[in-house]
Amino acid sequence: MTGQGMTGQGHAGQGVIGRAVHRVDGPLKVTGRATYAYEHGAEDRPLYGYIVGATIGRGRLTRIDTANAERAPGVRLVMTHHNAPEQGPRDTSVPIEYWRAQPMLTGPEIHHYGEPVALVVAAAFEQARAAAGLVEVAYEERPGRYDFAALRDDTYVPKVVNAGLPTDTAVGDFDAGFRSAAVTVDRLYTTPYEFSMPMEPHACTAVPQGADLTVHVSAQIVDAALASVAATLRLDPARIHVVAPYVGGGFGSKLGIHAETILAALAARMVRRPVKVALTRQQIFQLVGLRPTSSQRVRLGADRDGRLVALAHDVTMHTNPDMEYAEQTAATTRSLYAAPHRLTSHRLTPLDLPRGEDVRSPGDAPGLLAVESAMDELADALDMDPVELRIRNEPTVDPERGVPYSDRHLVECLREGARRFGWERRPTRPASVRDGQWLVGYGTAAAIRGHFQMPTTVRVRLAADGTATVQSDMTDIGTGTYTILTQVAADGLGLPTDRVRVELGRSEFPTSMGSGGSWGAANSSTAVHRACHALRKRLLAAVREDTRSALCGLPWEKAVFADGRVRIGEASEALSDLVARHFPDGVQTTGETLAMTDDPHYSAYSIHTYGAHFAEVGVDADTAEIRLRRMLGVFSVGRVLNAKTARSQLIGGMIWGVGAALQEEGVVDVRTGAFATRDLAHYLVPVHADIPAVDAVVLDGYDDKANALGAKGIGELGICGAGAAVANAVFNATGVRVRDFPLTLEKVLPGLPPPEE
Amino acid sequence: MSDSVMRTAGRSPDERAGRLSEIELSVNGRVRRLAVDPRTTLLDALRERLGLTGTKKGCDHGQCGACTVLVDGRRINSCLTLAVMHEGDEVVTIEGLGAPDDLHPMQRAFVERDGFQCGYCTPGQICSAVGMLSEVAAGWPSHATAAADAVAQRIALTDEEIRERLSGNICRCAAYPHIVAAVRSVAEGDAG
Numbered sequence: 001m002t003g004q005g006m007t008g009q010g011h012a013g014q015g016v017i018g019r020a021v022h023r024v025d026g027p028l029k030v031t032g033r034a035t036y037a038y039e040h041g042a043e044d045r046p047l048y049g050y051i052v053g054a055t056i057g058r059g060r061l062t063r064i065d066t067a068n069a070e071r072a073p074g075v076r077l078v079m080t081h082h083n084a085p086e087q088g089p090r091d092t093s094v095p096i097e098y099w100r101a102q103p104m105l106t107g108p109e110i111h112h113y114g115e116p117v118a119l120v121v122a123a124a125f126e127q128a129r130a131a132a133g134l135v136e137v138a139y140e141e142r143p144g145r146y147d148f149a150a151l152r153d154d155t156y157v158p159k160v161v162n163a164g165l166p167t168d169t170a171v172g173d174f175d176a177g178f179r180s181a182a183v184t185v186d187r188l189y190t191t192p193y194e195f196s197m198p199m200e201p202h203a204c205t206a207v208p209q210g211a212d213l214t215v216h217v218s219a220q221i222v223d224a225a226l227a228s229v230a231a232t233l234r235l236d237p238a239r240i241h242v243v244a245p246y247v248g249g250g251f252g253s254k255l256g257i258h259a260e261t262i263l264a265a266l267a268a269r270m271v272r273r274p275v276k277v278a279l280t281r282q283q284i285f286q287l288v289g290l291r292p293t294s295s296q297r298v299r300l301g302a303d304r305d306g307r308l309v310a311l312a313h314d315v316t317m318h319t320n321p322d323m324e325y326a327e328q329t330a331a332t333t334r335s336l337y338a339a340p341h342r343l344t345s346h347r348l349t350p351l352d353l354p355r356g357e358d359v360r361s362p363g364d365a366p367g368l369l370a371v372e373s374a375m376d377e378l379a380d381a382l383d384m385d386p387v388e389l390r391i392r393n394e395p396t397v398d399p400e401r402g403v404p405y406s407d408r409h410l411v412e413c414l415r416e417g418a419r420r421f422g423w424e425r426r427p428t429r430p431a432s433v434r435d436g437q438w439l440v441g442y443g444t445a446a447a448i449r450g451h452f453q454m455p456t457t458v459r460v461r462l463a464a465d466g467t468a469t470v471q472s473d474m475t476d477i478g479t480g481t482y483t484i485l486t487q488v489a490a491d492g493l494g495l496p497t498d499r500v501r502v503e504l505g506r507s508e509f510p511t512s513m514g515s516g517g518s519w520g521a522a523n524s525s526t527a528v529h530r531a532c533h534a535l536r537k538r539l540l541a542a543v544r545e546d547t548r549s550a551l552c553g554l555p556w557e558k559a560v561f562a563d564g565r566v567r568i569g570e571a572s573e574a575l576s577d578l579v580a581r582h583f584p585d586g587v588q589t590t591g592e593t594l595a596m597t598d599d600p601h602y603s604a605y606s607i608h609t610y611g612a613h614f615a616e617v618g619v620d621a622d623t624a625e626i627r628l629r630r631m632l633g634v635f636s637v638g639r640v641l642n643a644k645t646a647r648s649q650l651i652g653g654m655i656w657g658v659g660a661a662l663q664e665e666g667v668v669d670v671r672t673g674a675f676a677t678r679d680l681a682h683y684l685v686p687v688h689a690d691i692p693a694v695d696a697v698v699l700d701g702y703d704d705k706a707n708a709l710g711a712k713g714i715g716e717l718g719i720c721g722a723g724a725a726v727a728n729a730v731f732n733a734t735g736v737r738v739r740d741f742p743l744t745l746e747k748v749l750p751g752l753p754p755p756e757e
Numbered sequence: 758m759s760d761s762v763m764r765t766a767g768r769s770p771d772e773r774a775g776r777l778s779e780i781e782l783s784v785n786g787r788v789r790r791l792a793v794d795p796r797t798t799l800l801d802a803l804r805e806r807l808g809l810t811g812t813k814k815g816c817d818h819g820q821c822g823a824c825t826v827l828v829d830g831r832r833i834n835s836c837l838t839l840a841v842m843h844e845g846d847e848v849v850t851i852e853g854l855g856a857p858d859d860l861h862p863m864q865r866a867f868v869e870r871d872g873f874q875c876g877y878c879t880p881g882q883i884c885s886a887v888g889m890l891s892e893v894a895a896g897w898p899s900h901a902t903a904a905a906d907a908v909a910q911r912i913a914l915t916d917e918e919i920r921e922r923l924s925g926n927i928c929r930c931a932a933y934p935h936i937v938a939a940v941r942s943v944a945e946g947d948a949g
């Protein structure tokens with residue numbers, strides 16, 4: 001359902017879609033005028049909540065004494081399990097975790113370190129924080145299971161993994177295939193706990209107004225926040241108003257709301273005043289889900305020409321015992337390379353740690369670290385160029401589902417990347433190139449990421465002055481939603497971008513699936529595209545019989561909407577005149593995107609995005625310090641909606657991959673179940689000095705099976721494989737293969753070549 | 758907290774406890790008088806008392822740079838300093854650098870080069886970049902400065918210099934390459 005027949009709208013070409021338009025929310029963001037969740041309601045003088053967390057990993061509260069805290073200056077409320085309101089239970093029949101109730105302070109049991117035991121509410125932040133230190137808690141501690149390395153063989157089989165994907169798959173006879181292979185790789189890789197760590201802490205300002213409650217949240221999915229608050233507080237969803245116009249990053253960690261929102265909302269209703277709560281940076285490490293730690297066995301068997309005959313990816317990861325989360329770590333391995341005999345599996349090790357949650361590119365990020373490292377090991381074993389090895393294993397159909405690919409350009413990404421990067425200069429022998437102090441190496445890896453489509457509705461309204469307003473509860477978490485929807489609506493209605501206004505992030509607006517899973521842009525822009533199509537139809541129907549219009553009686557199928565005018569052949573009329581005459585109060589329609597389960601293309605085709613990463617590293621010959629020197633990603637994502645924001649997101653993803661390869665690692669104190677790395681000085685993420693020139697190139701594309709715009713998601717693709725390219729470059733530089741991520745220098749140092757004379 | 762139970766009717770708990778401190782400082786060119794809890798950081802005074810929420814709290818511990826403001830022309834982490842320590846100081850925040858219809862060159866460069874995504878680290882990056890360029894102009898060396906340049910107090914603004922000097926400002930969206938491009942364009946005077 002595109003605009004064909006009526007206009008050129010929506011097709012690739014000269015239009016405003018795809019253009020590198022500056023972010024429309026840019027001027028507000030760079031001047032500090034964009035307001036985030038904690039920055040609302042100042043006029044109502046909100047109270048401040050501060051969370052007190054458990055200091056044991058498992059056990060129960062035997063006593064909690066709030067008397068001193070309650071007497072402290074400014075304190076209005078100390079909420080514990082003794083006085084917290086009754087809340088709705090976490091209901092596992094609700095299919096997606098983020099829509100479920102998230103009850104807090106429900107009893108004396110402690111399930112993981114840092115779990116909230118009290119909320120202190122006071123007139124000022126300083127008072128709440130100080131009084132939080134006066135809450136006295138006694139515990140009975142029970143031994144917990146915290147040590148993944150020690151317990152990882154103690155597993156169970158989940159029914160399904162994340163996104164409803166199958167736990168295990170098998171094609172052919174893996175064992176026989178692997179035995180028959182001329183060259184094999186059989187390796188174990190481990191990946192650490194990782195945290196999303198958006199720069200804006202998880203926060204909520206809850207404002208009660210009679211029976212209504214407004215929650216300003218930092219959330220990726222407004223509808224999930226609404227459902228979750230309503231179910232937890234047992235309120236009529238119609239009485240709850242969720243507001244999230246700006247979100248300071250989410251990366252999965254704001255798909256659902258957490259303690260900050262529930263506790264702020266409960267407290268606000270108890271004290272009948274606005275209450276705001278933000279997690280401290282340290283609390284984010286305990287109260288927001290994390291990427292599970294994993295151990296992954298990858299087995300590859302190939303013939304002498306490098307053609308894979310057998311491929312297996314077996315994953316074990318931790319899960320919280322009560323709140324299962326099985327990251328789909330082996331899922332895209334099922335679609336990546338051809339091989340007749342294949343296996344994938346996922347197993348879970350229950351540990352008394354915070355639950356796993358989606359962290360940017362769930363599954364693919366850790367999975368490709370392992371599989372794409374193993375491919376590099378296979379290339380080394382075969383003495384073959386790693387780019388060539390991947391090209392040789394390009395499938396013609398999805399090797400497990402047996403359906404065709406919609407729009408697969410992995411080989412082009414590899415070739416184009418190799419050409420642009422100067423891959424032919426790669427040292428063919430590891431540890432053979434030096435630049436002064438530095439051992440220099442090149443690495444590559446493939447990127448693949450499933451494309452999802454989720455139900456989304458938007459409203460587009462044309463006012464009599466010829467301006468358009470787009471409304472959706474969709475969010476812009478840095479992804480560029482405001483900007484791309486402006487472009488799609490401008491294209492769809494033939495208006496200049498400054499006559500389109502996009503309003504997002506309010507539960508009063510039509511429902512979307514928000515930002516997550518890289519589906520936000522395609523879902524919401526397809527819906528806007530359709531709404532504009534419907535609007536054009538209504539306008540043309542009105543004008544057909546309108547003798548006052550210059551367009552009356554002309555063949556309306558030939559109408560073109562452009563530059564604020566509707567044109568048929570030589571005749572034209574201003575869009576605003578047309579709207580003013582026929583719809584003096586304006587005219588609006590909605591547009592919808594279907595769930596992928598209702599869209600036959602998604603079962604008939606294997607729909608993914610692709611890419612190839614190329615990294616050059618230097619490793620200090622004496623200290624093993626690893627420095628990324630440059631990096632390039634070439635991607636195929638269907639059609640790009642905004643060349644500027646798309647590139648930024650892909651580069652951002654690649655840099656996340658660099659962090660995963662070299663820095664990021666959550667370390668558990670296995671005696672207490674607390675994360676020892678619980679601030680940004682210990683949980684290291686890339687900073688300016690870590691990141692040299694990084695470039696992303698997007699191939700021209702259009703995936704007609706994905707949606708009417710031909711666009712697919714890009715928010716997560718950049719990470720996929722990026723870390724493996726860096727790790728493979730470290731091997732190429734040093735000859736040292738580290739299989740335990742991240743590649744910190746003490747793991748590389750012992751294997752460095754001896755000093756030169 | 759031994760005096761925490763001191764109470765006198767009719768006044769706020771803090772006034773009762775005699776815990777507020779009067780301060781006067783200039784913020785974005787305007788003199789502001791405040792009675793603050795002495796524990797209030799400059800960051801919270803700006804955000805919670807003066808409604809200047811453009812300055813962001815990312816960690817409250819000096820580890821992220823989101824709270825960077827200019828005090829007497831120098832960039833500081835406003836979460837690591839108490840409001841009461843700034844009596845008489847001149848504070849410039851992101852709101853003071855420019856407005857949406859009147860952008861500072863650094864703000865304009867960030868928009869043009871797409872030096873941000875979610876925008877949460879951005880005010881800190883921009884204030885930090887503005888402060889950093891004056892440090893470079895003043896000849897202050899950094900870890901990335903060649904020894905000879907450090908001695909001569911003449912800093913070549915390489916990309917390494919920019920990266921090194923902005924490393925206190927974390928961007929989890931990882932807009933780093935575009936931030937460096939934005940800063941460079943301002944330094945080279947071609948932001949327009």
Ligand code: FES
Binds near residue numbers: 816819835
């Ligand atoms: S909030 Fe001040 S450095 Fe992070």
Ligand code: FES
Binds near residue numbers: 873877879928929931
């Ligand atoms: S723009 Fe999101 S953290 Fe920098």
